[in-house]
Amino acid sequence: MIVGERKPFEEIMEMISPHKRVLIIGCGGCVTVCLTGGEKQADTLASQIRLAAKQKGLKMEVAVDCITRQCEREFVDNLKEDPKEYDAVLSIACGAGVQFMSDVFTDVPFLPGLNTSFLGYNKEQGVWEENCRGCGDCVLAWTGGICPIARCSKSLINGACGGTDKGKCEVSKDMDCAWYLIYERLKARGKLDELRKMRAAKDWCKDRGAGVRRLVLKDMVEEEAAG
Ligand code: SF4
């Protein structure tokens, strides 16, 4: 899932202060799961903004809406409020959601209420951890399902480095060494041979190639539509 955290309140107020009618739109996807961008958080943020606006003597009307996902066209029609009737929209979706909505409502300023942080999962109650950088060339098949790109401080493809110490990373002792975890998992599966293979340098073009990365599955979509 995509993990995001709410921007500092002062930054949000600075963004929206010039506007008199503001619509906050929550997203029912990943950011609801990580408790930062859902309907409940949109309502809470709206109350905080109304109070702060009153204290600052700003005349500001704040409304709230929420849709299932802000990154897909089919859900945009479910908006109860019309963004075009507002001076600005504060979207608390991830960066993809904010951009998608901006592309749909090109005349309305869509402002980001979240900082989109990373791809990860819920590690324990209230803690989300990064575990994928969307590198475009997944290696999990031979790393025991543990990502060395996201979870090794040096994104090593042939780890471990010489700094691993009692299972911890030399860059931060608070962090498990990804390659130690990989070693232990492969050992438990009787697959340590995987570690004896020297892997070719990663092709980073698939990660940060020229221009925008795209996934094109037009044929598959047309096949599905045709039944
Ligand atoms: S190898 Fe790449 S695609 Fe696979 S989990 Fe790691 S960052 Fe994500």
Ligand code: SF4
């Ligand atoms: S100690 Fe482990 S996680 Fe840290 S940089 Fe070295 S191999 Fe990567």
